[in-house]
Amino acid sequence: MNMNKPLFAQMVDWETQGMVRAEARKGQRPGKAPREKVIKEFMAQREEMSKLSPDRPRFSFFSRAYHPCIRSLSELKKTMLNDLILETHHRDRHLLLRSVTQSYRDNGAFSIVEDENGDVMWLELYYQDRQRDVEDIVKEGSVLIVKEPYLRPNGEGGHGIYVDQVSDLIRLPEYDERIPAAWRSDGSDLQLSAESWKTKGNDYFNSRMYDNAIECYTRGLDCSPTTDEIRALGLKRSIAFIKTKQFAAALADADSAIAATGPTEKALTRKVQALYNLDRFQECCEILKGLLEENPSNAAAQNELARATERLAEQETGSYEFKKFHEAANKLRPPLLDHATYIGPVVVKEAGSYGRGLFTTKEVKAGDLLLCAKAFGFAFADPEHRRDVTMVYKMELIRAISQKMYANPSLTSVITDLHADGYKSVDVAEVDGKPVVDTFQIERIIDANAFGSQNSAAQNHIEETLYKREGIAINQDKSSFHSLGVWPMTSHANHSCYANSQSSITGDMLILRATQDIPANTEITLAYKDPVPDFDEERTRFRSWNFVCDCPLCKDAHNTCKRIHNNRVHLRKQATSRYARSSTIKREALAASLEQTYARPPTLVPRVALFDIYLDLARDYMRKQQPEKAVAAALKTFESLGFVIEGGELPHVPGTQLVVKHWGMFQDESAECWTVLVCVYSVLAPEICQKAEEYARVAYRMAVGEDETFEETPYHVIRQGRVVEVGEGRGRIGLLAL
């Protein structure tokens, strides 16, 4: 390894060289390794791993894409470890294996397994549920079937069975008939009564081994139980399904229990739990109201009804207490917020050559809520322990999504319907009664559709705009995201650099708001990346999404001759240089020259190279106590972004209203720019101050999704003409003290 390179680059080198060495071993039989040696090495490795800090940097590398098994187990021949060939997917085979060691977890769940010949090998299970104990995934002595096993060489001469596809693994319960007699424990008597199966299931349940518990309850239900036993087993299995997040199955069991012995409080309570997790809040409310009619003092039902009623209002009308988002996102780890999804006036439709797109169903105003959605899948790294590389987040997100799909097959199409950038998956949804989930399809879908975010949109906005500009240290490493998630409805929005909507994320909730007035039946666009002032690289910026942007900005950049383009880049460099920053006159002149490099009006082609120069001038004029000039520069900022604003100039003509006639391009800095205007108007044009403040709130709402926290921001203090102190000796933000 080249130790001068960053650690991650070293790891990539190491992995690349390892892949080449592994490739060279393709087709070889690894041969038998002495059992004791393999187990001893594994245990030593396990011991080493247990000593490492849980927040050590972790790395993951993906296997080459391969499809999950779509054949029934009955069609696959059994093979033995000694017959496996390196770097090969044994497509028509399966392995019957028993774990012979305790397991450990790193990016996967690792253990040593044996076959019926007593040969042993390393087993690596990926994308297994992280919420579960590793013992529940591979317990020592447990028996597994791996369908179409893949023997992967590692770069150091070793090898292991890699299972990247969750649906390729079958865990056999202790008493499964497929377990060879020699591997059965003495107590694995299969002729139990329903009651005994229930007891056995409860033991597993109490040890948090929910899969085994579910199997026992299922066995109990299969051996002619009495009506009472059906209810008891069904209810127990239902809660085990909830623990494993199989909510549709949990609901079906609660319903069966109700059908067997009537709507008991316990069965209805279980049903409510399942319905809540399936976002069926209306039904939750109805059942809870019924329960409270029977027993008005049922405190748990009262609380649940209050919670479900809030969710229902959110889901139906988009009425949220947004302040709670930030509180919860700062408190909960992971920040999975208890809120419902609201889909506002939007619908997915065909969008010509872009594939599908998101469209308005009615006219909306700038700042209106288009949707507020909970992530389908969400991976989070606590800022305190954020040493993982981005690929690990991605791996966590693949895990979250594949587990959710595997546990809830009816939700699969929500993800598989998303744009997968040409990836062709298998067309079989279920085999042997179990869903087929394709990890590599999910990976592609994440590449094309996931959003990265910081934890709190409001906090992030202030830090990224005001604090950063003022050089105030932010107590966090901002080099990468805290989280990665998929919000399926929002993923249908196509890109435009001159977008008409803006998303913001807090915890696992994404808010999408209009940034312009949008007529009914119009495509809603999102900027996948912020436009850059230098459009040189523009046409390649979306290579990872496989398209070339043809928005008005990109088209204009493309049609601008090289000489003018170079001049623009040169002027901008000068205008943002330290030299120009010390002279407002110089910058005014450079801004005027930059204006000349644009041929089309800013309403059609916003002047991305210019707006922040004007905003900087506005700040300077504020500091220099030149309010009229500050207003002129702030209005120029908006004009450069394509806004048409009337009634804002000074001196103010009494009786004239301040009005945005046309909303331009959204920028995070808009709220600050409005704040400059509010600040000056409050002294020199009080008549229009309130309107400017309303616009500041709208701009803030676009940036962070809500304006309930507006009063708590530095904008609010700045607009009162005061300097804001940020943290102990960390810095000051101030515009003007008139």
Ligand SMILES: C[S@@+](CC[C@H](N)C(=O)[O-])C[C@H]1O[C@@H](n2cnc3c(N)ncnc32)[C@H](O)[C@@H]1O
């Ligand atoms: C997140 S998806 C957007 C929804 C997608 N159009 C669909 O049919 O589901 C991203 C993909 O949409 C297409 N797309 C988005 N914006 C585009 C644009 N401005 N021009 C061309 N294609 C675009 C590209 O194929 C891109 O990889």
